[in-house]
Amino acid sequence: WLAITTTYIVIFIIVEYNYNYFYKLFQGDTTFISETIAGIFLLGIGMSLFYSLEEKPKFKKVFRLASVCTMLGLLGSIIGFAQTFSGFDIANLQLDNEDQVKSMMASVANGIPTALNTTVMGIYASLALITYPFLIRRNVK
Secondary structure, eight states: OHHHHHHHHHHHHHHHHHHOHHHHHHHHOSSSHHHHHHHHHHHHHHHHHHHHTSSSOOOHHHHHHHHHHHHHHHHHHHHHHHHHHHTOOGGGOOTTOHHHHHHHHHHHHHHHHHHHHHHHHHHHHHHHHHHHHHHHHHHHO
């Protein structure tokens, strides 16, 4: 499990150093749901390592955290799309009014990154929390 943990950390450092990928995900999220998902993910990894030291490791709590990450990602998607569509006023839309078009575009610009970034973070965290205990359990046996 130490090799798996080290591999996870090395991949994270390489991706973050070369692409600033997770920094951009956090920056695009205005609701701080991505940071919450990252915290739950780190808690799940810690719990997985702790449980792997037991004679018969049980990872049910880690799998619950994975489902929480998925649900938080979906919640962020809903909030992001609500932000996106809250700025649309179709009944009073005037395409020749530049200020109205700019406010609608600002609404889209704020909501879509939140929706997509929280969804991506939730999926990343839940997939990792589901596979990580499986790999640890396999190596502990």
